[in-house]
Amino acid sequence: EELEADLSAATISKKQLKKDARKAEKAGKASQRQQQQQPQAEEADLFAANYGDVPVEEIQSKAISGRSWTDIGDLDEAAAGRSVLIRGSAQTLRPVSKKMAFVVLRQSMSTVQCVLVASADAGVSTQMVRFATSLSKESIVDVEGVVTLPKEPLKATTQQVEIQVRKVYCINRAIPTLPINLEDAARSEAEFEKAEQNGEKLVRVLQDTRLNYRAIDLRTPANQAIFRIQCHVENKFREFLFSENFIGIHSPKLIGGSSEGGASVFKLEYNGQPACLAQSPQLYKQMSICGGFGRVFEVGPVFRAEKSNTHRHLCEFIGLDAEMEIKEHYFEVCDIIDGLFVAIFKHLNENCQKELETINRQYPFEPLKYLEKTLKLTYEEGIKMLKEAGTEIEPMGDLNTEAEKKLGRLVKEKYVDILHVCNCIT
Amino acid sequence: EELEADLSAATISKKQLKKDARKAEKAGKASQRQQQQQPQAEEADLFAANYGDVPVEEIQSKAISGRSWTDIGDLDEAAAGRSVLIRGSAQTLRPVSKKMAFVVLRQSMSTVQCVLVASADAGVSTQMVRFATSLSKESIVDVEGVVTLPKEPLKATTQQVEIQVRKVYCINRAIPTLPINLEDAARSEAEFEKAEQNGEKLVRVLQDTRLNYRAIDLRTPANQAIFRIQCHVENKFREFLFSENFIGIHSPKLIGGSSEGGASVFKLEYNGQPACLAQSPQLYKQMSICGGFGRVFEVGPVFRAEKSNTHRHLCEFIGLDAEMEIKEHYFEVCDIIDGLFVAIFKHLNENCQKELETINRQYPFEPLKYLEKTLKLTYEEGIKMLKEAGTEIEPMGDLNTEAEKKLGRLVKEKYVDILHVCNCIT
Structure with a gap:
């Protein structure tokens, strides 16, 4: 209800909204009709156990089945012929006929096409095909099936295999209409331009909508990749400096006076006394050096009550800071910084190709x-x-x-x- | 001057202070006398180049000498016979005669005994011996010398080798009397008790003094070790969770409303709007899970405006947080926590013996x-x-x-x- 009330803030076109609402209503009615009018058909479904909604109680620590879920990102040609269990969000649902449908499941940056074909041999009924296509987008779904290789390269998914579905269970249904359509949120500028050239108008998800529904916007492949890259950068920053005898510290953020001139501070009250938020770990890093640590680093929030609206002025950001004793020449610091950046760049190029490519699809950049x-x-x-x-x-x-x-x-x-x-x- | 004005806050006994002051005055006068009355002796010192105060300009990025400093903690029996250059704080200065003195240098958790014996063969003059013992405690000192093995185990230092000094230079002199005597600050309760039994009264450095002169208090071996252990715990926490497919995130600390019931919040003004400091990354961790990250962790500050004065209530602390998607049973979380703690304990036992022993000397604890x-x-x-x-x-x-x-x-x-x-x- 809250989501619906907030929908006015979203940029989904009203037309689209109405269309979606009509579709959802129709689907709801159809499913009602199904349940009321086709009890015989339901009873006649020999494969009813192979699909359905999983009741909440079932997934609340009731049993340990010992099953193991394969990551969608790990599904490659080597898995062909294997039976796998995957869990993901239903990104697209495409009914082809009463007997056939495609469901694309997404997990983080990866997507895979699941194929449902009604067949007694496979234990798939037409009711199961209907069930799968009745799911709302972004619902969490478990699929069991056999990995096969497609005849032609798949354009719509990251994984170049298909899953021939044997079982499909919905763990949690999403509401029929979400404030953000993930396909809209994941488009690059190039796609918008191309569509415009073709006289097509695509829905744009604006910044406010993204921030208002951050948990959904985070699901775009580019965001998934950006957060992973951030984590890799921090890991490598820590690892490199640690190997160079730096010690990681955490300095206080609630302090008695401003920690650096030039930047504005956030003031607050600390047990009746004036206090402010640290604008920099500078003072504490220096105290650590005086305290005999030799070399220290810190990764942590920095607070600046900046009123400037530029990409260089932020009220809160994560600082990656380092401080070291110099023995005789400041080139000692330069060499560390040099080694640090090269180590981070190298690590990203060697370990984060998938993430870099994913970001590049939505936000193109030159290679590092x-x-x-x-x-x-x-x-x-x-x-x-x-x-x-x-x-x-x-x-x-x-x-x-x-x-x-x-x-x-x-x-x-x-x-x-x-x-x-x-x-x-x- | 500021340090001296603040001395009233320190707990060094007044007697001790006066004694120290008298000693410093005497040393100062002696050194003046030396410089004024013994120009001949100074000129006659063939080895004057082997010791002295290094002028500040010399260590301000003037030249890269290519020399390399050995860590005091690395000086072991294998180094015997080798000529080394070390830099450390002068922890104790013990003149034995005009021709002989001991200087203990400290670097982080490690100390080594440096031996000065006047001898033309070694290039060591009586003036050099006098220079070394004229240094104030905690001055930063460079020593060049040859590593030798002592006849008997050394009790006063961590390293079981001695340095036969060839050259000694003071990089930076400490003021003659410091508000905290490191030996006092590093004592265990057992040492205090033992002294009391012998009718001896040792100086205790109280919490306020430690906090007022934190940069000096940090130099105690136990503090050096505690900070290193903290860093190791964080590293292992991150490493273990990362290997289990958790992604490190940083959630906002300046937020629009309280993030958790039960704990008091720090309120502040954010561009004219009410804001508060995050009491927990809980909401953001959950948003990350909804956002498709699957598993996340965060290491960062947590702010709670607690008025309770217990060791379980802190206004600011570093939280090590993790959140994960559960597939079917909460034992999945228990297993991760289990593996995490075992990994951390194992890592500390295998990699931090020196740190654990160092802490144990001042604050005894049972082995993990x-x-x-x-x-x-x-x-x-x-x-x-x-x-x-x-x-x-x-x-x-x-x-x-x-x-x-x-x-x-x-x-x-x-x-x-x-x-x-x-x-x-x-």
């Missing part, structure tokens, strides 16, 4: 390129490059954002696609 | 014991054990803290020292 040994430019070399390109910088002056970006482009042109220049420009 | 496959008791079995021991629990009632503790003791007695009972008591 870097040198094993990072290019180091001195300040003078950088200034010289800018000067030659017509940008004048005051002697010993700071580089502003514009100049920084330009230098990045110049470096990329000159050194063939090197995206990463270390902060060693003194 | 656990079963590879965790003992599972049903609720009924637990209640039966309590009943037999004379504690009556209402049928199907919750166990209160007292009963929980008692059951822990009973399990430990019955199953020979098993500390870990899984939360599977339904």
